[in-house]
Each structure stands twice: as C-alpha cells, then as structure tokens.
Amino acid sequence: MALQAITANRLRDGVVVWRAGDGTWVERLEDAAAFEPAAAEQALAAARVDERENRIVGLYAFDVVVENGLPVPVKIRERLRGLGPSVRPDLGKQAPPPAAA
Amino acid sequence: MTHHATQPTAPANAPAHAGIYRYDAVDRQFITERVAQFRDQVQRRLSGVLSEEEFRPLRLMNGLYLQLHAYMLRIAIPYGTLTGQQLRALADIGRRFDKGYGHFTTRQNLQFNWIRLEDTPDILDALGAVDMHAIQTSGNCIRNVTTDQFAGVAADAVADPRVYAEILRQWSTLHPEFTFLPRKFKIAIIAGDHDRAVIRAHDVGVKVKTNAAGAIGFEVYVGGGLGRSPFLGQKTRDWVDEQDLIAYLEAVLRVYNRLGRRDNIYKARIKILLHQTGLAKFTEMVEEEFASLRGPRYHLDPEIVAEIRRHFAPPPYDALAETVVDAAPGTAFARWLETNVAAHRQPGYAAVTVSLKPAGGIPGDATSDQMDVVADLADRFSFGEVRVTHAQNLVLPHVRRADLAEVFAALDAAGLGAANVGTIADIIACPGLDYCSLANARSIPLAQELSRRFADPERQKAIGDVSIKMSGCINACGHHHVANIGVLGVDKHGKEAYQLTLGGDPTLNAAIGDLLGPAMAEEEVADAVEKVVDLYLARREPGERFNDTLARLGRAAFKETVYAAG
Numbered sequence: 001m002a003l004q005a006i007t008a009n010r011l012r013d014g015v016v017v018w019r020a021g022d023g024t025w026v027e028r029l030e031d032a033a034a035f036e037p038a039a040a041e042q043a044l045a046a047a048r049v050d051e052r053e054n055r056i057v058g059l060y061a062f063d064v065v066v067e068n069g070l071p072v073p074v075k076i077r078e079r080l081r082g083l084g085p086s087v088r089p090d091l092g093k094q095a096p097p098p099a100a101a
Numbered sequence: 102m103t104h105h106a107t108q109p110t111a112p113a114n115a116p117a118h119a120g121i122y123r124y125d126a127v128d129r130q131f132i133t134e135r136v137a138q139f140r141d142q143v144q145r146r147l148s149g150v151l152s153e154e155e156f157r158p159l160r161l162m163n164g165l166y167l168q169l170h171a172y173m174l175r176i177a178i179p180y181g182t183l184t185g186q187q188l189r190a191l192a193d194i195g196r197r198f199d200k201g202y203g204h205f206t207t208r209q210n211l212q213f214n215w216i217r218l219e220d221t222p223d224i225l226d227a228l229g230a231v232d233m234h235a236i237q238t239s240g241n242c243i244r245n246v247t248t249d250q251f252a253g254v255a256a257d258a259v260a261d262p263r264v265y266a267e268i269l270r271q272w273s274t275l276h277p278e279f280t281f282l283p284r285k286f287k288i289a290i291i292a293g294d295h296d297r298a299v300i301r302a303h304d305v306g307v308k309v310k311t312n313a314a315g316a317i318g319f320e321v322y323v324g325g326g327l328g329r330s331p332f333l334g335q336k337t338r339d340w341v342d343e344q345d346l347i348a349y350l351e352a353v354l355r356v357y358n359r360l361g362r363r364d365n366i367y368k369a370r371i372k373i374l375l376h377q378t379g380l381a382k383f384t385e386m387v388e389e390e391f392a393s394l395r396g397p398r399y400h401l402d403p404e405i406v407a408e409i410r411r412h413f414a415p416p417p418y419d420a421l422a423e424t425v426v427d428a429a430p431g432t433a434f435a436r437w438l439e440t441n442v443a444a445h446r447q448p449g450y451a452a453v454t455v456s457l458k459p460a461g462g463i464p465g466d467a468t469s470d471q472m473d474v475v476a477d478l479a480d481r482f483s484f485g486e487v488r489v490t491h492a493q494n495l496v497l498p499h500v501r502r503a504d505l506a507e508v509f510a511a512l513d514a515a516g517l518g519a520a521n522v523g524t525i526a527d528i529i530a531c532p533g534l535d536y537c538s539l540a541n542a543r544s545i546p547l548a549q550e551l552s553r554r555f556a557d558p559e560r561q562k563a564i565g566d567v568s569i570k571m572s573g574c575i576n577a578c579g580h581h582h583v584a585n586i587g588v589l590g591v592d593k594h595g596k597e598a599y600q601l602t603l604g605g606d607p608t609l610n611a612a613i614g615d616l617l618g619p620a621m622a623e624e625e626v627a628d629a630v631e632k633v634v635d636l637y638l639a640r641r642e643p644g645e646r647f648n649d650t651l652a653r654l655g656r657a658a659f660k661e662t663v664y665a666a667g
Contacts, residue, residue, distance in 0.1 A: 014171035054153075081169055087545045087546055
C-alpha cells in the first residue's frame with residue numbers, strides 16, 4: 001500500500017488544504033503529512049471530525065511518494081491541485097508571492 | 102422570470118428596442134428573493150446548521166460548484182445575450198471576487214474559477230443588480246436555453262430564435278414539475294438552416310421555421326447529447342404550431358420525467374430513454390401526452406409572443422447603403438475582415454466575432470479588462486449588445502461596416518484581434534484537468550499547442566474550416582464528438598492520454614466522430630493532428646471538405662498516417 005496524504009477544501013473560501021502531521025490543515029502540499037496506510041485511516045477518521053464541524057469540505061486521501069522528504073502525488077490531478085493550473089503559473093499555490101510593498 | 106403556471110408573460114411596457122429581454126418588477130423581485138434565500142443558506146452552512154449534504158443541492162441550484170482548486174461559479178447568460186452593462190458587471194465581479202478573468206463556456210455561460218463561498222451572496226447581489234443570476238446552470242433541471250449567436254442578425258433565419266428561447270426560459274424557470282428530473286436537460290434553438298447552436302447534440306433541439314402560409318412553427322429533435330454515450334437528436338415532429346410549443350415540450354418532458362432512469366446516472370439522460378424505447382414508441386408516447394395537454398391551458402397566446410418579440414425588436418439602425426470596407430491586402434485587418442466579420446441582414450452593418458482564441462491562448466478566457474473593452478465597444482458601436490457563442494467567442498452583433506476598422510484596432514490593442522474565427526485555430530476546449538475535478542486529462546495545453554501550430558494565416562486559409570474540439574473527459578463539454586478532429590483526454594494507467602476521433606459534424610447533418618485508434622501520449626497529439634490535416638490537404642479534391650475526404654479515403658488511411666512507425 002502506498003503512502004497517502006489527506007486533502008480537502010476549506011469550507012469558507014474553498015482554498016485547498018492538506019492535513020499536516022499535527023492534525024492542522026496547511027495550505028501548501030509540501031507541509032502535508034505522508035501517512036502510512038494504517039495511520040492514513042486514523043488521520044482520515046480524525047479529519048472527518050473537522051468535516052462534521054464544518055471547517056472543511058470535500059475530504060479524501062490520495063497516494064503520494066516521498067521525494068527529498070516531501071510528499072509528491074502519484075497522479076497528475078493531485079499535482080495540479082498542489083500547484084494550480086499548469087496553464088496559469090501565476091495562479092494557485094504555485095503563484096509567486098506578492099512583491100513586498 | 103418565475104414560472105407562471107405554464108404561461109409565459111411579458112411586461113406591457115417593453116421598450117421599442119431592447120435587444121435583450123428586460124426584467125420587470127416580478128422578475129426583479131424573484132431574483133432579489135432568491136439571493137436573500139441563498140444568503141441565508143450560506144450563513145446556515147457556515148454556522149453548521151446545514152450539512153454539506155443538505156447544502157450541496159442548494160448551492161448547485163445557484164451555480165456554485167466545488168472544483169479542483171476552489172469553488173467555481175457558473176453564471177447564466179440566457180441564450181448567450183448580454184448588454185454592455187452586464188458584461189461590465191461581469192468584469193467587475195471578476196476583479197472584485199475572482200482573479201481578474203472569466204471563462205466563457207460551450208453553454209454560452211461564464212465561469213469564475215476562484216470563488217469564495219462567503220462572497221457568493223454578494224456576487225449574486227451584484228448579478229441581480231444587472232438582471233443576471235446563476236440559476237439553471239446546474240442540477241437536474243432544464244438548463245439555460247442556448248441559441249444562434251447571430252440571432253436576429255443572420256439573413257437566413259426566419260425569426261429571432263431568442264423570442265422562443267425567452268419563452269422557454271420563463272416556462273422552465275422553477276417549473277414545479279421539472280425541477281427534479283432524472284438528469285439535466287438542455288435545449289437549443291435555431292431559426293435557420295445554418296445550425297450555429299449544435300441543436301442535434303441537445304436533449305431537445307428546436308428549429309423555428311415557417312410554412313407555406315408564413316406561419317411560425319417548430320421542427321423538434323429529441324434525444325441528442327454527447328458525453329459517455331453520444332447520440333444525435335432524432336426528429337420527433339416536423340411541425341409544431343407556434344401556439345403548441347409549450348404543450349409539446351411539456352409532453353416530451355413529462356414522458357422523460359416519468360420513464361427516464363433514476364437508478365443509474367449514466368443512463369438517466371433522455372437520449373438513453375429514446376434509444377432504448379425506440380423512436381416510434383417514444384414519439385407515440387409523446388403524441389399521446391401532447392394530445393392530452395393541447396388546449397387552452399397550454400396554448401401559447403400570440404399576444405404574449407408578440408410582447409416578447411417586442412423585446413427583441415431590431416435596434417434603430419441607420420439607413421445605410423451597403424458599404425465596402427477598404428483593407429490593404431495581407432494586413433491583419435484584411436484577414437480579420439475575412440474570418441471574423443459576418444454578413445448582417447441590415448445593409449451597411451456586420452456582425453463581428455471577437456475571437457477568444459489568440460495563438461497560444463486559453464480558449465474562452467477573457468480578462469476583466471478585455472470584458473470592459475468589449476462592453477465599451479458594444480455601447481459605442483453595437484447598440485449595447487454582446488453575444489456569447491458556443492464556440493467560446495464573443496460577438497458584437499450590429500457594427501456599422503464603416504466602423505469596422507476602429508473596432509478592430511480597439512480589439513487588437515486589447516489582445517482580442519485574433520483573425521481566426523471558423524478556422525482550424527478556432528479550437529473549442531473545456532477547462533480540463535487544469536480546473537475541473539471531473540477531468541481525466543488537461544485539454545487547454547493541447548489547445549494552446551495546436552493553436553500555435555496552426556497560427557499561420559495562410560495555412561489556416563489553405564486548410565479551411567476544419568474544426569478541432571477537445572474534452573478532458575468523457576463528459577464531452579468540449580464537444581469533441583462533433584468535431585472534424587476531436588481530442589478526448591483519458592486516464593491511461595494513471596497518466597494523461599488522448600484519443601482522436603474523426604468525422605464529427607455539428608450541423609443539422611450532424612455526425613458523431615469515430616475513434617481513430619489507441620490513445621496516445623500528450624506529446625504525440627499535436628503531431629498526430631498535423632498528420633491528419635496534412636493528409637487531408639494532400640488528398641482532398643477541389644471543393645472537398647474534411648469529412649468528404651475522410652469518407653472517400655476511409656478512416657484507415659488516416660489511421661495509417663497517424664500510427665505509422667517513425
């Protein structure tokens with residue numbers, strides 16, 4: 001069984017989030033936890049509490065591998081979710097941070 | 102706006118020229134109340150009173166989807182007609198609530214991709230302020246009716262199909278019987294022999310026509326649809342009297358609502374019902390229902406039709422002589438005149454298609470600034486009217502030929518001067534996996550690559566009107582089935598792969614393209630399409646269009662070219 005990461009959208013604004021090892025939700029894929037199968041089940045169950053409590057929506061787990069210590073999705077769908085549209089590198093998670101004032 | 106117990110109504114004070122259906126107080130009250138309802142629903146969702154399971158159908162009824170990166174709001178543009186003011190409002194929403202752009206779809210709607218749930222009621226308020234909404238853009242209801250972008254303009258049309266599209270809008274909105282159909286239901290309507298709305302790919306396709314006495318009636322096709330199981334609509338009636346339009350469509354919907362499958366989402370569309378029932382039996386059931394409905398209750402009052410027709414009265418054209426526009430041969434303006442400017446029924450005027458397909462661009466995307474430019478041009482040069490095409494372009498429907506140079510210059514300065522409408526570079530593409538959570542593969546990058554490869558105007562001209570359409574999954578939002586060259590994204594062992602289909606036709610002689618061969622990798626697609634086009638160019642006979650050459654040579658010749666080793 002592959003490693004898994006857990007993702008959802010934040011209810012209020014729809015922003016894509018991932019489950020970190022400490023049970024918080026993070027906005028960048030590189031901060032997501034890669035869970036072993038048994039731990040993924042537990043983390044998903046814990047995440048469902050947040051779903052029930054209306055913090056997140058659209059919860060699911062997906063397969064990742066770990067490269068250089070970071071979770072890398074197996075499927076392109078999740079890679080795109082982690083970055084943003086491949087045709088708009090200025091948008092989504094991949095977007096360069098706004099220039100400092 | 103609201104459903105008036107089967108009978109549409111029209112306000113008595115319709116202006117002499119509107120060019121667009123103007124809401125009355127009843128319409129506006131309905132929209133205002135609907136937004137207030139949704140504001141309350143969003144608040145209850147955010148506070149946890151409503152679960153997602155409870156909220157999901159409510160948000161979908163207001164056009165709000167959860168997509169790959171965020172919420173997506175699909176805004177209704179009924180029959181693809183906008184005022185400049187409405188387009189400007191869309192631009193403003195894009196700027197204030199999204200990321201400064203929107204995506205025009207094959208359903209003549211507009212999608213914003215980065216919407217926050219908590220902002221949605223305010224967005225719907227902003228839409229309501231310009232008589233717009235996001236109703237009937239989702240869910241198992243009768244969706245927004247689509248039509249010919251040259252409605253009221255094309256010389257070959259016997260009537261303005263928007264009159265009947267508006268009647269159908271009023272009939273279908275909140276129709277109590279048809280709000281929970283087995284599946285979504287799409288209607289398209291045209292009024293001439295040139296089908297610019299792909300009516301045979303819709304659940305119901307309507308062609309307005311006249312009889313020998315000059316009376317208006319309708320030819321009706323039922324059971325078309327693309328997606329997983331593509332079917333072309335079949336003619337169920339050659340003639341429906343104008344007064345019976347609602348009764349006949351109500352009969353079709355009743356048969357579907359009663360017998361359409363609700364146990365299997367993939368078999369729930371009316372196309373499957375018609376296919377499994379057979380045309381003869383299906384038609385018989387519809388006729389039986391129609392006979393029971395026909396009568397005063399469903400009679401479409403000619404005065405109501407006349408009232409609604411007044412809303413779509415021609416604008417106050419100047420009396421002009423037919424104008425010849427000077428353009429130096431070989432210039433961008435000259436090419437644009439050839440490709441993007443269509444004949445108008447009024448002498449001295451033309452319909453201008455604004456291509457949203459620059460070479461390497463994203464089909465259907467327009468920035469808020471570009472929307473503002475088009476809105477301003479509409480106000481200055483086109484009686485304040487804009488249309489959206491199912492091919493993901495915009496139209497300025499009534500431009501004086503003498504103003505074409507100025508319009509082109511303004512469009513070109515805004516990055517909207519691509520001279521490629523109706524060419525191979527006028528590619529339809531769904532958002533694909535770059536945005537859509539249903540997609541298997543990306544479609545936009547391939548559209549970009551192909552539009553760059555076919556960017557040379559001389560080559561476009563040589564190729565002619567070969568169409569390329571691509572979808573990122575079998576749901577076929579990109580209409581690939583009815584393209585001369587269709588591209589379908591599939592998931593092959595977890596990787597993006599693409600199938601080619603050849604021979605599709607979106608016209609009244611509609612055809613579904615045939616699969617050419619095994620799926621190929623992304624990097625192989627553009628070469629494969631070029632090989633198909635090159636074979637067509639090499640082997641076509643004078644005057645032969647792509648599907649003719651394909652039929653004469655056979656699919657095997659194209660397959661051999663595409664899949665030949667090396």
